[in-house]
Amino acid sequence: MSHTLGIRQAQKQKTRQALLDAALGLLEGQSLSSLGLREVTRAVGVAPTAFYRHFRSIADLGVALVEEALGSLHPMIRTTVTAADSSDERIARAIELIAGHVDAYPAHVRFIARERHGGVQSVREAIRDQLARFAEEVSAELAKDRAAEGWSEEDLLMLAHLYVDQMLITASLFLEALDGTGEDRERIAQVATRQMRLISIGRQHWLD
Amino acid sequence: MSHTLGIRQAQKQKTRQALLDAALGLLEGQSLSSLGLREVTRAVGVAPTAFYRHFRSIADLGVALVEEALGSLHPMIRTTVTAADSSDERIARAIELIAGHVDAYPAHVRFIARERHGGVQSVREAIRDQLARFAEEVSAELAKDRAAEGWSEEDLLMLAHLYVDQMLITASLFLEALDGTGEDRERIAQVATRQMRLISIGRQHWLD
DNA sequence: TGTACATCAGTGAACGCGCGTTCACTGATGTAC
DNA sequence: TGTACATCAGTGAACGCGCGTTCACTGATGTAC
Numbered sequence: 001m002s003h004t005l006g007i008r009q010a011q012k013q014k015t016r017q018a019l020l021d022a023a024l025g026l027l028e029g030q031s032l033s034s035l036g037l038r039e040v041t042r043a044v045g046v047a048p049t050a051f052y053r054h055f056r057s058i059a060d061l062g063v064a065l066v067e068e069a070l071g072s073l074h075p076m077i078r079t080t081v082t083a084a085d086s087s088d089e090r091i092a093r094a095i096e097l098i099a100g101h102v103d104a105y106p107a108h109v110r111f112i113a114r115e116r117h118g119g120v121q122s123v124r125e126a127i128r129d130q131l132a133r134f135a136e137e138v139s140a141e142l143a144k145d146r147a148a149e150g151w152s153e154e155d156l157l158m159l160a161h162l163y164v165d166q167m168l169i170t171a172s173l174f175l176e177a178l179d180g181t182g183e184d185r186e187r188i189a190q191v192a193t194r195q196m197r198l199i200s201i202g203r204q205h206w207l208d
Numbered sequence: 209m210s211h212t213l214g215i216r217q218a219q220k221q222k223t224r225q226a227l228l229d230a231a232l233g234l235l236e237g238q239s240l241s242s243l244g245l246r247e248v249t250r251a252v253g254v255a256p257t258a259f260y261r262h263f264r265s266i267a268d269l270g271v272a273l274v275e276e277a278l279g280s281l282h283p284m285i286r287t288t289v290t291a292a293d294s295s296d297e298r299i300a301r302a303i304e305l306i307a308g309h310v311d312a313y314p315a316h317v318r319f320i321a322r323e324r325h326g327g328v329q330s331v332r333e334a335i336r337d338q339l340a341r342f343a344e345e346v347s348a349e350l351a352k353d354r355a356a357e358g359w360s361e362e363d364l365l366m367l368a369h370l371y372v373d374q375m376l377i378t379a380s381l382f383l384e385a386l387d388g389t390g391e392d393r394e395r396i397a398q399v400a401t402r403q404m405r406l407i408s409i410g411r412q413h414w415l416d
Numbered sequence: 417t418g419t420a421c422a423t424c425a426g427t428g429a430a431c432g433c434g435c436g437t438t439c440a441c442t443g444a445t446g447t448a449c
Numbered sequence: 450t451g452t453a454c455a456t457c458a459g460t461g462a463a464c465g466c467g468c469g470t471t472c473a474c475t476g477a478t479g480t481a482c
Contacts, residue, residue, distance in 0.1 A: 031326055034327060110325075117321040118322060199410055201410040205409050
C-alpha cells in the first residue's frame with residue numbers, strides 16, 4: 001500500500017504550499033526584501049502567526065521558493081542545452097523552449113532573475129549554488145557530444161556557464177515582452193538566436 | 209567669469225548629493241524597494257521632510273542613482289569593448305579593466321546588478337534604457353573596426369548586447385569575490401577571459 | 417470499537433515600533449530699489 | 450551701500466497605519482490501550 005500522509009500533515013502541506021504560491025504571486029510586483037509576512041498570510045487567509053508554523057522568516061520562505069523555481073527551470077535548461085548544439089534549426093528550437101517556459105512559469109522566472117542579485121543574502125546564495133549545479137550538469141551533458149573531444153573539463157564548464165547565463169538573460173527578456181515593457185517576442189527570439197549561433201560558432205572553432 | 213551657484217543652490221546640491229550617497233551606501237545590504245525615506249535622511253542627518261525638497265519618492269531617487277551609476281560605468285564599458293576585440297592580451301586587459309572598475313565603484317555596480325531586475329519599475333526602465341544606449345554606442349564603436357566589414361547593423365547591435373551583458377555578469381562575479389562570497393578573483397578572471405575569447409572566435413568566423 | 421490523553425496547526429489579542437506624509441514654521445539667502 | 454520684502458531649504462510635531470513577534474488558547478487529529 002502507498003504511504004498516505006495523515007490528515008493533519010496533508011493540511012499542513014496544503015497551507016505551506018498556499019503560502020509559497022501567495023508569496024510568488026506578490027513577488028511579481030516587488031522584491032523579497034520588501035515582502036511582508038502579514039501580506040503573505042493575508043493573501044492566503046490565515047492568521048499572521050500561522051506563518052511561523054512553516055517558516056522562520058521571509059528569507060527562509062525565499063530559500064524554499066528557490067528550490068521550487070529552479071526545480072521547474074531544471075528540465076528546461078537541460079533540454080535547451082541538449083537542443084542548442086550547433087545547427088540553426090536546433091538553436092531556434094532551444095529559443096522556443098525558453099519562450100515556452102517563460103509563458104508557463106513567468107513568476108518563477110521573474111523570481112530567480114530578480115533575487116539572483118537581490119537584497120537577501122541566503123536567497124542569493126541558494127540561487128548561486130543551484131545555478132552552479134546546473135552548469136555542472138550542462139557541462140556533463142556537453143561532454144557526451146563528440147564535439148567535446150579535446151576539450152578540457154574546465155573549458156566545458158566555462159561554456160556551460162556561458163549557456164546558463166545566456167538562457168537566463170533571454171528568459172528575462174521574454175518576460176519583459178510578456179509584461180508589455182521591452183521588445184516584442186519576435187525581435188527577442190531573433191537576437192537571442194543569433195547570439196546563440198555566434199557562441200556556437202566560437203565553440204566549433206575553439207580548438208583551431 | 210565662471211558661473212557660480214548661489215549659496216542656497218550650492219547647499220541644496222550638497223544635501224541632494226548626501227542623500228544619494230547615503231542611499232547608495234544603505235543599498236549595499238538591501239534592495240531599493242525596501243529602502244526607507246527615513247532611513248536615508250537619518251543617515252544624512254536631516255529631517256525626514258527635507259527629503260521631499262529633492263525627490264518625490266524613493267523610486268525617484270533610484271532613477272537619479274541610475275544616471276549616476278551608469279555615468280561611471282559608461283567610460284568603463286566603452287574602454288573595455290575597444291580593448292576586447294580579439295588578441296588574448298587585449299582581452300585580458302579588458303577583464304582587468306572591469307575588475308578595476310568594480311574595485312573603484314563597488315556600490316554602483318551592485319546597485320545596477322540588483323535593480324536591473326529589481327522591484328521598482330521606473331528604475332528597471334531607466335537601467336534598461338541606459339544599457340540599450342550603451343549597446344548602441346558599443347555597436348557604433350565596433351563598426352569602426354575593419355573586422356566589422358560585411359556585418360549588418362543588426363548583427364553589430366546583437367554582438368554589442370552580448371558584450372554588455374557579459375561585462376555585467378563578469379562585474380557582478382568580481383563583486384562577489386570582493387564580498388568574500390563566490391569564487392576568487394583569479395578564477396573569475398580566468399573563466400571570463402575564456403568566455404570572451406570564445407565570443408571573439410565566434411565573431412571572427414561569423415561571416416564564414 | 418471505544419475511551420482517555422497527547423499533539424500541534426492555526427487563532428486572536430496585545431505590544432512597541434518605525435513608517436510615509438501633512439502642515440505651519442523659521443531663518444538664512446536672494447532681490448528690487 | 451542700506452533697507453524692505455520675497456523666496457525657499459530645512460524643521461519638528463503630529464497623524465494614522467501596518468509591521469514582526471509574543472503568548473496563552475482551542476479544537477481537530479493522532480495514539481495507546
